[in-house]
Amino acid sequence: MTLFGHKAPPTAILGLLIILLNLAVAVAGPWLAPYGETQIVGGGWDPSSGASWFGTDQIGRDMLTRLIYGARMTIGIAFVTTILSFAIGIASGLIAAALGRWVDIVISRLVDVVLSIPLLIWALMILNVLGQSLTSLVLTIAFLDSTRVFRLARALGISIVALDFVEVARLRGEGLWWVITREVLPNCAAPLMSEFGLRFCFNFLFIAALSFLGLGVPLPYADWGGMVKDNVGGISFGLPAALFPAGAIALLTVGINLVVDWFLSVDARPSGAQAEM
Numbered sequence: 121m122t123l124f125g126h127k128a129p130p131t132a133i134l135g136l137l138i139i140l141l142n143l144a145v146a147v148a149g150p151w152l153a154p155y156g157e158t159q160i161v162g163g164g165w166d167p168s169s170g171a172s173w174f175g176t177d178q179i180g181r182d183m184l185t186r187l188i189y190g191a192r193m194t195i196g197i198a199f200v201t202t203i204l205s206f207a208i209g210i211a212s213g214l215i216a217a218a219l220g221r222w223v224d225i226v227i228s229r230l231v232d233v234v235l236s237i238p239l240l241i242w243a244l245m246i247l248n249v250l251g252q253s254l255t256s257l258v259l260t261i262a263f264l265d266s267t268r269v270f271r272l273a274r275a276l277g278i279s280i281v282a283l284d285f286v287e288v289a290r291l292r293g294e295g296l297w298w299v300i301t302r303e304v305l306p307n308c309a310a311p312l313m314s315e316f317g318l319r320f321c322f323n324f325l326f327i328a329a330l331s332f333l334g335l336g337v338p339l340p341y342a343d344w345g346g347m348v349k350d351n352v353g354g355i356s357f358g359l360p361a362a363l364f365p366a367g368a369i370a371l372l373t374v375g376i377n378l379v380v381d382w383f384l385s386v387d388a389r390p391s392g393a394q395a396e397m
Contacts, residue, residue, distance in 0.1 A: 128382060135378025142372050146192040153185040158340045165351075165359045174364050178350050183364055189342040190365060195372075197258060197337065198324040204262035205323070206316060209269025214300045216270075217277025228274070231267045239264045240329070247335045257336060261323055272315055276308035317380035321373055328369050344369050 128136075145152060155161055159181065166176040174183035216224040234242065242264055250256040280286060286303050294302075328345030330336035337343040344365035351361035 131378045132382035135375040135382070138371060138375025139379060142191055142195060142368075142375070145188055146195045149188045149192040153182075153188045155182045155185045157185065157189045157342055159185070165354050165357075165361055175359075175361060177347065177361055178354065183347075183361055186342040186347055187344070187364055187368060190344045190347055191368070193337055193341050193343045194324065194327060194345070194369075197254070197327055197343075198320055201258050201261040201265065201323045201327075202316060202320045204258065205265035205319065206269050206312070208262065208266035210273045210305070210312065212266070213270040213273025214277045214304055215296075217274050218281055218296055218300055218304065224274070227270070231270050234264065234267045239326070243326075243330060244333070244335060247330070252335060252338045254337065254341075257327070257330070261326060261330075265319060265323055265326075269315065269319065273308070273312065276311060277304055280304050280307050314380060314384050317376055317383065321376045321380075324376075325369070325373065 160179060161172060161182050162176045162180045164176065164178050164180055166172065166180065168175045172182050172184065174187070177183055177186060212227055216227045243260055246260045247256060250260070281299075281304060286299060289299050289303050327336055327343070328348070331343050331345030332349045334349065336345055339346075347365035348362050348369075351359075351365075354361045355363075
């Protein structure tokens with residue numbers, strides 16, 4: 121496997137396989153799950169058996185089934201929130217960089233206000249006001265995460281809009297939208313793509329943390345953070361139910377970081393022409 125002419129190391133291949141496995145489980149969840157998402161198949165915290173490979177949770181639902189459905193919910197929400205946060209952050213960041221002056225000052229100060237308070241505190245306040253629903257969860261995380269994307273997009277945009285080819289485009293009479301989409305955005309796509317993987321990982325963990333605190337994915341939907349919260353009491357009795365979703369969260373996080381690290385290393389290497397100079 122290669123990217124831009126660079127062969128992938130074993131760690132990147134392993135990370136990609138982990139991601140593809142999770143995506144396959146998320147997409148094909150209803151066909152892979154042996155039981156229904158909320159179906160009770162045994163007693164609370166029953167041990168693993170032929171009928172239930174990972175045992176049951178605190179009220180007797182199949183853990184394997186909940187893990188499969190949880191992959192679809194957790195990964196799906198993280199992907200949607202990351203897409204929305206990048207749409208908001210890139211648009212506002214590049215507009216602020218291209219226009220400058222009071223537009224840049226106003227947007228930057230608003231972002232500074234949001235960043236002055238930890239995002240978890242913001243999320244807890246907003247979700248307590250809006251209520252617990254998938255829509256409010258997605259919009260809240262997307263809005264809060266877009267502040268991080270804004271800072272990166274603005275920093276990249278400011279360094280690019282000062283270059284000669286952007287000035288030439290402006291002198292030709294090109295509009296703001298043309299300059300941003302044709303001149304600025306393509307030249308900052310690589311670091312933004314790398315950042316997408318990191319922000320997806322952050323949102324994935326952030327959703328799990330909110331679900332663990334009781335303000336994430338609402339019941340009766342399965343998600344990995346909520347499964348850890350529901351079954352953490354079993355650890356005191358030597359029951360591993362909470363370890364399965366926690367392990368799934370850790371595994372996917374490691375896989376994403378392995379792929380992103382490789383992508384960053386490829387992006388940082390000089391091209392063939394540059395290497396010869």
